[in-house]
Amino acid sequence: MGMTIDFGQLVMDNEFARMIKFILQGIAVNTETLAVDAIREIGIGKDFLGHISTLNHMTSQSRPQLIDRCMRERWTASGSTDIYQRAIEEARHILETHKPDPLPADVLAAMGATIAEAEEELGVVSHPAKK
Numbered sequence: 119m120g121m122t123i124d125f126g127q128l129v130m131d132n133e134f135a136r137m138i139k140f141i142l143q144g145i146a147v148n149t150e151t152l153a154v155d156a157i158r159e160i161g162i163g164k165d166f167l168g169h170i171s172t173l174n175h176m177t178s179q180s181r182p183q184l185i186d187r188c189m190r191e192r193w194t195a196s197g198s199t200d201i202y203q204r205a206i207e208e209a210r211h212i213l214e215t216h217k218p219d220p221l222p223a224d225v226l227a228a229m230g231a232t233i234a235e236a237e238e239e240l241g242v243v244s245h246p247a248k249k
Contacts, residue, residue: 125209126202133184133205140180151175184208 149155156171166172184204186193199207221229236242 125213126206129205129209129212130184130201133182137180137182 145151150171153166153169153171153175156166156169160166160169184201186199186201186204188196
């Protein structure tokens, strides 16, 4: 059996899971988040993008890192990369720069014991240098 993994897909899946977790927290619905005062101030059917309440609430929304929400001209000027290309770049960056914290000694010992037990049960002979 061969096992393969697509690191770009893994990075994208992580982004999607983060977005889903954000949504599952729920969305506050009240007079402030509905911008009732801003609607009264600006008027129905007018431009709310420049209003301070839009800016204040925009920062509380999900902020995906891979999904490009730029206008097409800016996207084209920045290289026209799609989400998969950006995910592959992020995966390469992670693989090149990530330094995981070492596992505690007790965890390593428990893992070693589990492996030794499995090898004994399956009749696998460990390489002498590994012991």
